[in-house]
Amino acid sequence: MSKPKMSDEERKQLIERLAADLEDFVAERSIAARNKKATEPEDNRTIDEIVEELKSHPAFMTDIDWSKPLPPEIEGLMQLKYECENPTARAGSYREDGNEQFKLKKYKIAIDNYTEGIKSRCPDAELNAVLYANRAAAQFHLGNYRSSFNDCIFARKFQPDHFKAIVRGAHCCFKMGKFADAIRWCDAALMVDPEHSEILELRVKADKGQRAKERDERKQAALERKEQEEDKKLLDTIIGRGIKVASMKVPKQAKFDPLLLTALESHNPTGAKVHLDQQGTLHWPVIFFYPEYTETDFINDFNEQHCFYDHLVHMFSQEPPAWDVDHKYKADDLEIYFENNDEEKLYKVDPETSLLQALKHKKYLVYAGTPGFILCVKGSKFREEFLSRYKY
Amino acid sequence: MTLDQQTKQHLEKELLPFLTPSARADVKSIAIRYFLEMTGSKEGREFIAEGNSFLPAIVSLTSDSQHDAAKDAFLTLINLTSEDTISWKLMHKEDTSTFGLDILHKILKSDFVFADEAASIVSNITRLPSCAKLLADQILTENSKVTMEKIVNVLCQVNYNKNANLHYLGLILSNLTQVPAIRKIIMDKDRCIVQKLLPFTEFTESTTRRGGIIGTLKNCCFEYDYHSWLLSDDVDILSKLLLPLAGGEELDEDEMEKLPIDLQYLPPDKKRESDPDLRAMLMESIMQLCATKQGRLYIKQKNAYVILRELHKWEKDPKAKLVCQKLCELLISDEPDERMEDLHKVDVPVHLQEKFEKLDLDLLKDFTEEEEKPSSAPSQ
Numbered sequence: 001m002s003k004p005k006m007s008d009e010e011r012k013q014l015i016e017r018l019a020a021d022l023e024d025f026v027a028e029r030s031i032a033a034r035n036k037k038a039t040e041p042e043d044n045r046t047i048d049e050i051v052e053e054l055k056s057h058p059a060f061m062t063d064i065d066w067s068k069p070l071p072p073e074i075e076g077l078m079q080l081k082y083e084c085e086n087p088t089a090r091a092g093s094y095r096e097d098g099n100e101q102f103k104l105k106k107y108k109i110a111i112d113n114y115t116e117g118i119k120s121r122c123p124d125a126e127l128n129a130v131l132y133a134n135r136a137a138a139q140f141h142l143g144n145y146r147s148s149f150n151d152c153i154f155a156r157k158f159q160p161d162h163f164k165a166i167v168r169g170a171h172c173c174f175k176m177g178k179f180a181d182a183i184r185w186c187d188a189a190l191m192v193d194p195e196h197s198e199i200l201e202l203r204v205k206a207d208k209g210q211r212a213k214e215r216d217e218r219k220q221a222a223l224e225r226k227e228q229e230e231d232k233k234l235l236d237t238i239i240g241r242g243i244k245v246a247s248m249k250v251p252k253q254a255k256f257d258p259l260l261l262t263a264l265e266s267h268n269p270t271g272a273k274v275h276l277d278q279q280g281t282l283h284w285p286v287i288f289f290y291p292e293y294t295e296t297d298f299i300n301d302f303n304e305q306h307c308f309y310d311h312l313v314h315m316f317s318q319e320p321p322a323w324d325v326d327h328k329y330k331a332d333d334l335e336i337y338f339e340n341n342d343e344e345k346l347y348k349v350d351p352e353t354s355l356l357q358a359l360k361h362k363k364y365l366v367y368a369g370t371p372g373f374i375l376c377v378k379g380s381k382f383r384e385e386f387l388s389r390y391k392y
Numbered sequence: 393m394t395l396d397q398q399t400k401q402h403l404e405k406e407l408l409p410f411l412t413p414s415a416r417a418d419v420k421s422i423a424i425r426y427f428l429e430m431t432g433s434k435e436g437r438e439f440i441a442e443g444n445s446f447l448p449a450i451v452s453l454t455s456d457s458q459h460d461a462a463k464d465a466f467l468t469l470i471n472l473t474s475e476d477t478i479s480w481k482l483m484h485k486e487d488t489s490t491f492g493l494d495i496l497h498k499i500l501k502s503d504f505v506f507a508d509e510a511a512s513i514v515s516n517i518t519r520l521p522s523c524a525k526l527l528a529d530q531i532l533t534e535n536s537k538v539t540m541e542k543i544v545n546v547l548c549q550v551n552y553n554k555n556a557n558l559h560y561l562g563l564i565l566s567n568l569t570q571v572p573a574i575r576k577i578i579m580d581k582d583r584c585i586v587q588k589l590l591p592f593t594e595f596t597e598s599t600t601r602r603g604g605i606i607g608t609l610k611n612c613c614f615e616y617d618y619h620s621w622l623l624s625d626d627v628d629i630l631s632k633l634l635l636p637l638a639g640g641e642e643l644d645e646d647e648m649e650k651l652p653i654d655l656q657y658l659p660p661d662k663k664r665e666s667d668p669d670l671r672a673m674l675m676e677s678i679m680q681l682c683a684t685k686q687g688r689l690y691i692k693q694k695n696a697y698v699i700l701r702e703l704h705k706w707e708k709d710p711k712a713k714l715v716c717q718k719l720c721e722l723l724i725s726d727e728p729d730e731r732m733e734d735l736h737k738v739d740v741p742v743h744l745q746e747k748f749e750k751l752d753l754d755l756l757k758d759f760t761e762e763e764e765k766p767s768s769a770p771s772q
Binding site: 186187191207208215218219 | 588625626631653656
């Protein structure tokens with residue numbers, strides 16, 4: 001099929017379309033930016049601010065409001081009328097210098113040159129477009145994709161169908177991992193040149209990237225759903241056992257309250273957390289307090305079916321702990337208590353009972369996801385004192 | 393309303409002179425409104441289409457500067473073109489033969505006020521394959537003011553025209569792609585045209601637009617020479633045909649990993665295509681792509697079967713279920729003998745064709761009965 005030449009009217013329509021697209025794009029982005037401010041620190045001016053500033057640029061002004069003080073650029077322009085330096089000539093010469101430096105791959109200097117050219121605020125829209133597009137190219141070569149992308153937007157503001165700026169913008173989006181935006185800029189480029197092979201290729205890559213990103217997001221969401229289900233199962237099991245977790249008293253009838261889970265977040269040293277095994281048995285991290293010596297023992301994994309005595313035998317049958325200076329702590333000589341904080345009362349636990357039975361006690365409350373028990377030596381002096389403190 | 397010869401002559405004499413943009417505004421409005429009301433009955437529509445005077449007159453009013461008159465003219469023509477014979481006449485009579493192209497051109501302008509009315513007319517006209525072919529030929533002439541690429545671009549911009557939703561443009565595209573030369577244009581491998589349509593298989597805002605685009609894709613799948621390109625990474629049509637057929641059922645990790653990435657880890661609340669006809673069209677498209685050995689092996693390798701297996705359990709609509717069953721069978725069956733690999737080239741003897749059709753009908757009957765008594769005991 002022959003490729004018909006673009007008529008003036010079609011070109012005009014295309015430019016209008018591209019300009020409208022860009023407006024939409026900028027508007028959407030500035031809304032998005034306002035919604036999540038300050039997450040991206042690189043350029044601290046918002047798009048809105050820059051656009052506002054651009055509106056008073058001489059290239060965009062259609063008439064002058066004489067009742068207000070003149071924007072400095074206009075004043076400058078009027079002064080320049082009487083001076084020899086013409087801003088367009090100035091901008092043009094900076095562009096030349098910039099291009100020279102660009103060819104030498106001195107991108108930073110080229111950027112400075114283009115910036116000076118832009119600062120001339122010349123009324124020639126096309127020249128401004130070139131300055132921005134060229135600065136975008138230099139920024140791109142330095143890997144400053146975000147700055148480069150902003151310049152592409154401005155190049156298009158001055159000249160909506162500036163092809164190089166559109167192509168550059170598409171590449172920037174791709175480099176920044178903004179694949180959906182990249183596709184949009186590719187489509188804009190394809191409106192100007194529908195058979196541009198580099199852009200067609202980039203579009204395929206961006207599309208793939210976008211879909212992979214969406215898949216990863218779905219995968220993440222699926223993972224979170226699974227975790228939530230497991231958490232819910234765990235909670236249901238705990239509640240089903242009739243175990244009370246501190247700050248969990250209210251929602252006996254409630255369905256699922258994520259707040260409850262934080263009540264199970266353990267603050268113990270190893271970060272061990274209550275979990276459910278394949279057989280449906282709970283395993284708790286448990287802490288033993290020895291108030292006599294202000295010492296503690298931590299049991300990572302206490303099977304709820306196991307009884308206290310087994311643990312005690314295991315812990316106190318061999319070498320006594322360093323703090324047990326009198327060697328009093330023996331499995332058969334220990335008494336176990338727990339405290340109900342609300343009442344400030346102690347309750348005794350028979351060492352032969354399982355952890356589950358102890359936890360099911362109607363006064364037992366699990367704090368910080370880690371059940372705690374107090375151990376004293378039977379008949380010791382300290383025990384008497386300690387119990388009397390609780391009026392036991 | 394009965395129209396005797398006398399009334400007809402009377403109408404022609406009294407009202408026809410006012411069906412022209414230059415007529416006095418008040419009488420013109422009354423005249424076109426009268427005709428609009430007449431198109432409510434078949435007899436009225438046929439009367440208007442008789443002879444050669446009314447149709448061109450009403451067509452001329454569609455570009456009237458007076459908003460109401462132009463609108464009534466468009467509405468009149470929507471009703472008239474619901475008759476295939478009238479559409480045919482409109483496209484074939486010399487003085488109205490470019491009307492379809494003219495209003496299609498206007499539909500593509502973003503500020504056209506009657507874009508939706510015009511789109512209904514063009515979609516009515518192109519429903520007939522012969523008329524679609526005529527319009528296609530006009531579009532395909534060199535330097536035509538309407539290009540296929542433009543139609544696709546406009547269709548893919550959701551808020552293109554603030555006066556109109558342009559959903560019927562989807563049906564127009566679907567009708568036009570009945571013509572092979574048009575399909576080849578939108579499948580230009582050096583451009584990005586058909587690719588832009590793909591995301592719209594999940595476009596929930598309009599069944600019309602979505603259906604038009606799914607129909608277009610199905611038509612494209614009739615071009616066997618393009619299958620390998622359609623299935624390649626450049627287009628990846630399979631993902632977008634399968635996605636609307638997928639539900640939120642949980643799949644094994646192994647089964648999932650083999651699927652195209654668009655179908656992996658779908659959320660449990662993932663909705664299937666709600667329209668059974670569109671589900672059938674999506675499956676028929678995949679079926680077409682299975683016609684070549686290369687395509688079929690690729691679709692098998694991409695684990696499309698898993699999606700269709702889940703759909704088969706869920707599907708209630710008898711016709712869609714039949715298509716689903718056939719596609720599933722095709723995907724799990726062994727590869728055919730060497731000389732029969734390209735299914736579309738295999739000559740099926742007439743007696744076998746008849747047998748297959750009978751089998752299909754029997755199955756369809758079973759599915760229909762199942763659907764009608766869903767709570768009854770399962771058959772033995």
